Amino acid sequence: MVNAKDIRWDDLTFSLTPTAFMYVSTCQENSPWKPGKLEPFGNISISPAAGVLNYGQGIFEGLKAYCAKDGKKVLIFRPEANAERLADGCNRLCMPPVPKDIFLDAINQVVKANREYVPPYRADKVAQGSLYLRPVVWGTGAILGVNAAPSYTFLVYASPVGPYFKGGLQPIKLLVTSQYHRAAPGGVGSVKTIGNYAAGLFPKHLAKDAGFSEVIYLDAVENKYVEETGAANFFCIRGNTIYTPELNGSILPGITRRSILQLATDKLKLKVSECRLPIEEAVQADEAFASGTAAIVSPIGQISYKDKLYEISHNQIGPLTQKIYKLLVDIQHGVERDTYGWMHEVQ
Ligand SMILES: *Cc1c(COP(=O)(O)O)cnc(C)c1O
Numbered sequence: 001m002v003n004a005k006d007i008r009w010d011d012l013t014f015s016l017t018p019t020a021f022m023y024v025s026t027c028q029e030n031s032p033w034k035p036g037k038l039e040p041f042g043n044i045s046i047s048p049a050a051g052v053l054n055y056g057q058g059i060f061e062g063l064k065a066y067c068a069k070d071g072k073k074v075l076i077f078r079p080e081a082n083a084e085r086l087a088d089g090c091n092r093l094c095m096p097p098v099p100k101d102i103f104l105d106a107i108n109q110v111v112k113a114n115r116e117y118v119p120p121y122r123a124d125k126v127a128q129g130s131l132y133l134r135p136v137v138w139g140t141g142a143i144l145g146v147n148a149a150p151s152y153t154f155l156v157y158a159s160p161v162g163p164y165f166k167g168g169l170q171p172i173k174l175l176v177t178s179q180y181h182r183a184a185p186g187g188v189g190s191v192k193t194i195g196n197y198a199a200g201l202f203p204k205h206l207a208k209d210a211g212f213s214e215v216i217y218l219d220a221v222e223n224k225y226v227e228e229t230g231a232a233n234f235f236c237i238r239g240n241t242i243y244t245p246e247l248n249g250s251i252l253p254g255i256t257r258r259s260i261l262q263l264a265t266d267k268l269k270l271k272v273s274e275c276r277l278p279i280e281e282a283v284q285a286d287e288a289f290a291s292g293t294a295a296i297v298s299p300i301g302q303i304s305y306k307d308k309l310y311e312i313s314h315n316q317i318g319p320l321t322q323k324i325y326k327l328l329v330d331i332q333h334g335v336e337r338d339t340y341g342w343m344h345e346v347q
Helices: 051-055 079-092 100-113 195-199 201-209 255-266 319-332
Strands: 021-028 037-040 058-060 063-067 074-077 130-139 151-161 172-177 214-218 226-229 232-238 241-245 271-275 287-292 296-305 308-311 343-345
Touching (some): 051 130, 058 079, 079 255, 100 130, 172 201, 201 214, 232 255, 241 255, 255 271, 255 319, 287 319
Parallel strands (some): 172 296, 241 271
Antiparallel strands (some): 058 130, 074 343, 232 241, 287 296, 296 308
């Protein structure tokens, strides 16, 4: 653990700064989850034969707690949505789903116990820090044959974080890959399961070496339609329509994605199109951005596709992208009234 008093809030990036406490709960196969408890953040001990280590029976979530503008309240963004997505993912991976009340109580306890690690609200800054919360469910029981593990661990840890991409709201440069795919129809692309992210390391590494921040993945069948950008959802805007790939089973149903679609409809009166989005059309958009809990809204300035570099919005953050970013972060920090019931105040 790092002493909260030693943290330089302005220098935070998206990396681990261990906090004081984590939450741990366990569950035996065929018996219900029991409420867990807080423990000092630290190493855990599991069998080398644990299901998660051998067969990837593991899933994670990501959500954030924000310091409100008043400097006192701490607000968590849409934790019920994470609880629901985690439960769906557990079912897909043959793990006992964590009940919503246990999940929400765990989140609340972790934020409360680590209150001094929530970055302060900075009225003079566009980009704000936050306390990133990382819930995981792992098959921690020992199993030799390929099968569901006999016991499970639900754990939540936290880390104060800054911007996901270097430069915060600086437009990013992305590489479309036709050679690698993130997910296939009928697979687990719509689940935040751990193996999906190991599979993405190599393509990301290649893109980084070539001077790009991330890759854009296309669909695995026709190599034609945009799926996602790294671990974030893809959006583009043309005229007064905002486009994003439809949830087809291989795309992760982002909570930020869902929230942006709502804000674009209600507050910006944009037309929303969830569709099969050809990459050829996406590169011609007026604006584009990636969305996620970590990425928030990251403007896309350049996309390389088939050895041609396309510039979007003159490699600047687009005006509507800027508005969407502000609408979202203002709700998250209690600057703008939350008419949706998205924000949970930590009790
Ligand atoms: C987590 C994630 C997202 C974003 O989801 P949010 O709920 O908005 O954080 C998008 N794509 C992938 C692959 C992800 O893992």
